[in-house]
Amino acid sequence: MAPFRQLEDQGEFILYDPQAIPQIDKRWFQLEYWQNQQALLGGAPGRGTSVFIQTPAGEAVWRHYHRGGLPGRFIKDLYLWTGLRTTRAWQEMHLTQKLLALGLPVPRPLAARVQRLGGVYKADLITLRIPKALPLSDYLPQVDAAEQKQALQAAAITIHRFHQAGLNHTDLNPRNLLIQADNKKVWLIDFDRCQLNQPEPKTAQRNLERLYRGLIKVDAHQAGVWYDWLQRAYAQQ
Structure with missing residues (x-):
């Protein structure tokens, strides 16, 4: 896997994968650029602002970083600048890229952009879109119990692989687990503020408990059954 390349222009930094994108400039992070090319494909729900775009590398997801919770009400998309390498993007x-190199089911990262504005910054990330995939939060209510169980068992296997690699996914929820209905493959997305360390059972359990709270938001009546299916499959790995 080739190393990323970096561009810099007047406080604006772009990091990109040269194998997937031979050429890139800051227009990639301007909505009008994709609109003018009729390459804007739609949007995705979530805390941040995500849009689907048709790039030379394929369909991709462009996400602008937004704060969640109470801080997001006051400083919507600004983060404290402490150096380029510590920025969220x-x-x-x-x-x-590290997770991809480990053979884990993650979207390929294409490009990141950081705009420094004095002591703060804004950021964006573009990743390849997983084809024909739905968030688990959308998929589960659409299918019968047998398919729900199959999906949650597949999700458990995927989550366990990440935990074995030492990933602490700080926002493990049903929106960040994508399932391809045709082959039941489950992918994990959104690694903002996540860490890769030595495997830690207590951290893994906290991740799973967070996922359970997310399942309750999808369907409070079914969440207990869903989580039981997931836990049983996870324990068998």
Whole structure:
């Protein structure tokens, strides 16, 4: 896997995969650029602003970093600048590449952009879109119990692989687990603020408990059954 390349222009930094994108410039991070090329494919729900775009590398997801919770009400998309390597986009781009190199089911990172604005910055990330995939939060309510169980068992196997690699996914929820209905393959996305360390059972359990709270938000009546299926499959790995 080739190393990323970096561009810099007046406080704006772009990190990109030269194998997937031979050429890139800051227009890639401007909505009008994709609109003018009729390459804007739609949007995705979530905390940040995500849009689907048709790039030379294939369909991709462009996500602008937004704060969640109470801080997001006041400083929507600004983060404290402590150096380029510590920015959210730089960290997530490199972590996703490491996970990809380990053979884990993650979207290929294509490019990241950081705009420094004095003591703060804004950031964006572009990754390849997983074809024909739905968030688990959308998939589960659409299918019968047998398919729900199959999906959750597949999710458990995927999550266990990441935990064995030492990933602490700080926002493990049903929106960040994508399932391809045709082959039941489950992917994990959104590695903002996640860490790769030595495997730690307590950390893994906290991740799973967070996922359970997310399942409750999808369907409070079914969440207990769903989580039981997932836990049983996870324990068998």
